[in-house]
Amino acid sequence: MNQNLTLLQSAIEAGKRKDAVALTRSLLDEGMAPLDVVEQALVPGMSVIGEKFKRNEVFVPEMLIAARAMKECMVLLEPLLVAAGVKPKHTAVIGTVQGDLHDIGKNLVAMMLKGANFAVHDLGTNVPTEKFVEAAREHGAELVCLSALLTTTMPAMREAVGVIRAAALPKVKILVGGAPITQEFCNEIGADGYSPDAASAVDKAKEVLSA
Amino acid sequence: MNGYERYFATLDGGTPDHPARTPILMRWAAEHIGQAYGAFVSDHRVLVEANLRCARDLGIDQVSAISDPLRETAGFGGKVAIHPQTGASCEEPPLAAALDLALLQRPDPASSLRMRDRVEAVRLFKAKVGGEYSILGWVEGPLAEAADLRRMDNLFMDLFDGDEEVAALLDVCTDVAIDFARAQVEAGADTIGVGDAAASQISADLYEEWVWPREKRLVEAIHAMGARVKLHICGNITHLLPGIARLGLDVLDVDHLVDLATVRAAVGPKVALAGNVDPVKGVMQARPDAIRTAVAACRERAAGPFLVNAGCEIPAGTPLENLRAFCQPL
Incomplete structure (x- = not known):
């Protein structure tokens, strides 16, 4: 080498x-x-x-x-x-849900996904729910990643999952994460995958996209 | 025993009639009295009323001036907005773009609006319930405050870049914490809580080099004022315990990710351990009988001076009956 x-x-x-x-x-x-x-x-x-x-x-x-x-x-x-015409393998939209201003975990996940050859569209923090749908549609994303640090913004994550599901985006998978988020909560709100940390997010993203 | 006596019996090696209850209540307390969280963080009269109602309705043994982490940041000149539902926020921290201390004001607890409001909360507690309940003042620890001013990601990278300016930032945050603690002790706080949430996210080496010496200086300064010190670091602090054990704390809040028996082995028999039921799964979402069992298990694992607490703030929306079970005397 x-x-x-x-x-x-x-x-x-x-x-x-x-x-x-x-x-x-x-x-x-x-x-x-x-x-x-x-x-x-x-x-x-x-x-x-x-x-x-x-x-x-x-x-x-x-x-x-x-x-x-x-x-x-x-x-x-x-x-x-x-x-050179090299295209990313997958396209993802990522953001911290509405009402939540924390971004370190979200930023780390975005960087890890970029490193794994995803095109990543980072919507930032405190993202209104409809923005996730608009961005997924605009960029043809296959993955939407939702982050929340606060227990008080977990309901916003639930709402975001519901709105994305209700939109006509059949191929979009939803990945969730953040300190108060658990696999149980992921299941409860109907997301496709949960990652407990940034390092695991790439493996989980690939897993849900291949499912 | 009243709450004050129960709390100090625990700290001074006495025998409380049952463990004192010291849950962290902010959004929940505001909800409990039908007030918006924004009012709780901006009007000390609302904060005091909420704490007193919680203490009386639930049998809590300490009233607290904790509200949000941005009191000092406002004093430093950060533009802090108050939202009715989500409380205080600072979307553009004053040092986010550049680590230049000349951009900061020097906070004065007597004249900074948000800092003075907390001091007034302590003063009102003292007037209303001094000697009946323990009174907890609150300051941001050096790393947490520096992160609020610089943004956590920038600060963490600054630590590696080793700029002298980052040392100066941590020093001024420590100086301001001491000034703010002194104002609250003079107003009637018997204990100062130090919130250094960011510290759990750094290695033991970085903690020992950058944070521990400043936390130690803060602890010694508060002790010299005649008050007790409680340290609260959100998250898993297991790797920091050797340093934390040398701080000389009176109370250590322990988040739910940490094993209380491991903490006891590290800090020795005298420090009161407060914790550490999982606030979401163990309090907010659990059944009352399971909550009682979890609190009893924490006392057993703490094996020494123990205060009933969750790992962190009791989440808004936690059912009243859950918190009643949490606070029921053991």
Whole structure:
């Protein structure tokens, strides 16, 4: 394996953004295809840090600096991917439900999905329910991800699931998550999947999309 | 025993007639008296009335000035909006775009509107029920307040970038917490709650380097004022327990993700442990008999000084009969 790919993966895991960007440049200068850089260094790096997060070996700050490093590499890579006609495998819409202003978990999930070659349309926080439907329709999304941190905004998540279900979007799957959310609540409100943390969200997204 | 006596018997190694009940009530308390949460966070008279009604209706042993995390943020110059149903919010934290302390005002508990309102709540508690109930004041811990000012994601990355400015931010947040605590102690608070919610999301190494020294300074300052200290960190703090055990706390709130027996082993026999029934599954959604069983199990796991509490705030919408069961004397 190319030594710079290994170093880039390590830089992503450690959140060393300047090193990561320099290594990405080097790899592109060497003639490596941008999709190979993403799939052979960035995605594995984020996967390793995500697995460590699941095992409580690292915490949110380590996830954030890894995601920041990847994001800065993607600034270089995305235009090249577009120019090369590389298309994302799936399209997702993500947001924090109405009444809830928290976004760290949602941002981490968005970054993990991007790393797994999803096109992600981030609607932000405090998103009115109808916006999820409009955005899913506009972007042809197959996945809508709903986040809530507060117990008081869980009813808004229930409402959002109901409105998305009532819309004519038969192929859309709904993924939910956030501190007070449980698998039981997911089942109760009729969502397709629940992820307890950002690192698990990609696996769950792929699972519900293949169901 | 009245609530004050029961609470201090627990903290001072005495024998309370039954464990004191100290649930965190904010939105629920407002609902209980038919008031909007926005009024609860912005008018100390509403907060006091709600706490007193809850204490009397449910047999709670402590009244509290806790309402929302943005009192100090408003004092620092953050634009805090009050919404009738969702309470206080600050959509553009003053340091979100740049870590520049010159953008902040220096909060003064005597003149900052939102901070003064909390001090007035404590003063009114003291006048109405001093000596009858324990009175809990509240401040944001250094990491939580810095996160409110800078945004949590920015702050967490700042910790890795190691800028001197982030140390200065955490220091000024600690200084302001001490000033705010002093104003509340002088107004009549016997205990100051320190909410440092963000800390559960960082590693033990980052906690020891950036947060612990400042929390320690805050705890020692409050003790020097003659008040007790309770620390509340939402989430799983198991990995932080070695540091927390060295803070010299009187009360440690324990969220439901943490095993009380593990906490007891870490902090020793003197610290009162408050918790830790799951607020949603264990209180809001449970049956009253299951709630009673859960509270008793917590007391057993705490194996020492114990205060009845859920892992965090009692959610709005929790049935009254559930909270009655939660507060029924053990």
